[in-house]
Structure formats: structure tokens, C-alpha cells
Amino acid sequence: MNDTDQYCLLSNDIQLCYRVDGAAGEPLLLVGGLGWDLAAWPDALVSGLVQQGFRVVRFDNRDCGRSSTVDAPAPHTLRLMTGRLRDAPYDLGDMAADAVGLLNHLRIDRAHLVGMSMGGMIAQTVAARHPDRVTSLTSIFSTTGHPRVGQPALSTMLMLGRPPARTPEAALEREVALRRHIAARGFPFDAEDTRRSVAASLARVDDPDPRARVARQVAAIRVSGDRTAELRDVIAPTLVIHGADDRMVNPSGGTATLHAITGARLHVIRGMGHDFAAPVVPRIVDLVAEHAKAATVSARR
Structure with a gap:
């Protein structure tokens, strides 16, 4: 796997950190979820796509990993939890523009987009607003932004609303506990592998207040609201993948995405x-x- 970070400065002064795996083939852009940096994608998933013949590009969203930290105060936790936000430093449209800017930097005219969770929302937005740049769309355990679908379980909300950890060690263990909570019910949870993955991601963050970064990303989701109407503009062939046991984004979010995008297909994985x-x-x-x-x-037809 390629572990060399590269950087590009976009026209909006956001610097993105990215990696490319695979020398040739159809370009495929992986778009990460909330606080999910490029190193958090499983090696087996990236290498598997490369072996299938794709040129795989992954990157840190703004306010994540080694990409730019946005200079803005973090929204209050209560406002984030209730959705009562009047404004935010940026929204999903801005994050979608970042992704398009990275494609421009790499001189990629069209790409397959694969987004997970918040990354699925970003990829959906790219497909809706820049249809000429998207060959196909895969939206994994994501949603449309409609307030009555795709909501976290109450137990998940309570975990997310806890006060910040006081030490790096506590932050690591708290993230591992959250990953265990939202993990697949039908498959074994590998705590040690998860701990290594989380530690590697935390080591890539050089920011005195990483929770503020995540809070701004949550705010971007909240202020973007219900995107159902916009998703009618997606013309790329779309595959929706969702776990039947998802406690972070209820499977109703996947079903809503299916119904919002004309011609989309839904694949639900039991135990995931x-x-x-x-x-x-x-x-x-x-x-x-x-x-x-x-x-x-x-x-090509």
C-alpha cells in the first residue's frame, strides 16, 4: 500500500492531503466519513479495488487528518445534537467542491465515487452538482439528510454526546469503544486491529482541538439539511450499500437514498x-x- 502523503492547494485555499494507489485503470475516488482520515480505509479494501484494476485515490476531508483545519469556532454540542444551527463555517456543498478540486488537481475528468457515511453524502452532492465528473456512485451506509430517516440510535447519540476525553490515551480508548458499539453484530470485532487503526489515524492529526474539527463536520451535515430534492439530479448509475444492523446511520437512510435517486439499487448486508x-x-x-x-x-456505448 502507498503510505506517501501528497498535498494539493485548492483555489479556495484549502489544502488536501491525499494518496494514490494503482498506476493505471479507471480512477476511483474514496470519500471518507465523519472524522475518517485516508489511513482509516481498510488496506484490504484499497488493495482489493486496485487488484480489480482501479486507480484508487483517497484523501483527508477538510478538518480531518493532514488536510486544512478550518479557522472557525466549533458549534456548541447541544446545537449539534438538536440540529438548531443557523449557520456553519461550511456545508456539504463546500466539501463536495473540495473533492472536485482534487480531481482537477489530478487531471481526472471523470471518476467512480465511493463514499461512506458523511462521505456518501459528499459523493452524492458531487454527483448531483457535477454529473459530468461522475462515472458511477456508490453510497455506503449513508443517508439523504431527511430528519426522519438515517438517525443514530439513542445509545449511539449518548456516546457521541459525552464530554471530551482528557488524555490522548483516553481519547483512543473512547474511539475504540465507539467503534465497537457501531460495529457489525454478525461478525467478530477485532479490538486490537481497531486500536492500531485508530492510533494510526490519531497520530496523523496535528491539532490542539481535534473535537472541534469533528464538530464543524457535523455542523456541515446539519446545515445542509434534507437533500432529497437535489438527489433527483443524480444521473450516474448508483449503488447503495447498507448494513442491516447499523446503529450510526439507521438503514432507513439507505432506503431513502434508494428512493431519492432514479434507477439506484440497494444492497443490504445482514450482520453489517x-x-x-x-x-x-x-x-x-x-x-x-x-x-x-x-x-x-x-x-462507452
Whole structure:
């Protein structure tokens, strides 16, 4: 796997950190979720897509990993939890523009987009607003922003609303506990592998207040509101993947995405939560690769 970070400065002065795996093939852009940096994508998923013939690009969203920290105060936790936000430093449209800016930097005209959770929302927005840049869309355990679908379980909300950890060690263990909580119910949870992955991601953050970064991303989701109407503009072939046991984004979010995007297909995986459990990764690779390759063939007709 490529562990060399590269950087590009966008026209909006946001600097993105990214990596590219695979020398040739159809470009495929992985868009990470809330606080999910580029190193958090499972190696098996990235290498599996490369083996399927794709040139895989992954990056840190703004306010994540080694990409730019936005100079703005963090919204209050209560306002984030209740959704009572009047404004925010940026929204999902701005994050979608970042993704397009990265494609421009890499001189990629069209790409397959694969987004998970918040990254699915970003990828959906790119597909709706920049249809000429998207060959196919895969939205994984994501939602439309409609307030009555895709909501976290109460137990998850309570975990997310806890006061900040006081030490790096406590922050690590708290994140591992959250990952365990939202993980697949039908597959074993590998605590040590998760701890290594979380530690690697935390080591890539050089920011005195990482929780503020996540809070601003949550605010971006909140102020973007219900995107159902905009999703009618998506014309790229769309695959929706969701875990039947997702405690972070209720499966109703996947169903709503299916109904919002014309011609979309939904694949629900039993036992899957809001994570990429090792036994599920090969299946996801196959689903994404089959969908993307079919879209490429269709686009060339």
C-alpha cells in the first residue's frame, strides 16, 4: 500500500492531503466519513479495488487528518445534537467542491465515487452538482439528510454526546469503544486491529482541538439539511450499500437514498454495522467493482 502523503492547494485555499494507489485503470475516488482520515480505509479494501484494476485515490476531508483545519469556532454540542444551527463555517456543498478540486488537481475528468457515511453524502452532492465528473456512485451506509430517516440510535447519540476525553490515551480508548458499539453484530470485532487503526489515524492529526474539527463536520451535515430534492439530479448509475444492523446511520437512510435517486439499487448486508468488518470487505470490493465496471461499459456505448 502507498503510505506517501501528497498535498494539493485548492483555489479556495484549502489544502488536501491525499494518496494514490494503482498506476493505471479507471480512477476511483474514496470519500471518507465523519472524522475518517485516508489511513482509516481498510488496506484490504484499497488493495482489493486496485487488484480489480482501479486507480484508487483517497484523501483527508477538510478538518480531518493532514488536510486544512478550518479557522472557525466549533458549534456548541447541544446545537449539534438538536440540529438548531443557523449557520456553519461550511456545508456539504463546500466539501463536495473540495473533492472536485482534487480531481482537477489530478487531471481526472471523470471518476467512480465511493463514499461512506458523511462521505456518501459528499459523493452524492458531487454527483448531483457535477454529473459530468461522475462515472458511477456508490453510497455506503449513508443517508439523504431527511430528519426522519438515517438517525443514530439513542445509545449511539449518548456516546457521541459525552464530554471530551482528557488524555490522548483516553481519547483512543473512547474511539475504540465507539467503534465497537457501531460495529457489525454478525461478525467478530477485532479490538486490537481497531486500536492500531485508530492510533494510526490519531497520530496523523496535528491539532490542539481535534473535537472541534469533528464538530464543524457535523455542523456541515446539519446545515445542509434534507437533500432529497437535489438527489433527483443524480444521473450516474448508483449503488447503495447498507448494513442491516447499523446503529450510526439507521438503514432507513439507505432506503431513502434508494428512493431519492432514479434507477439506484440497494444492497443490504445482514450482520453489517457501521464499519468494514474484515469478512465483509471482499464482498464490498466485489459489489463496488462490478457496479463501476458495468457503469464504464454503459458510458462507452
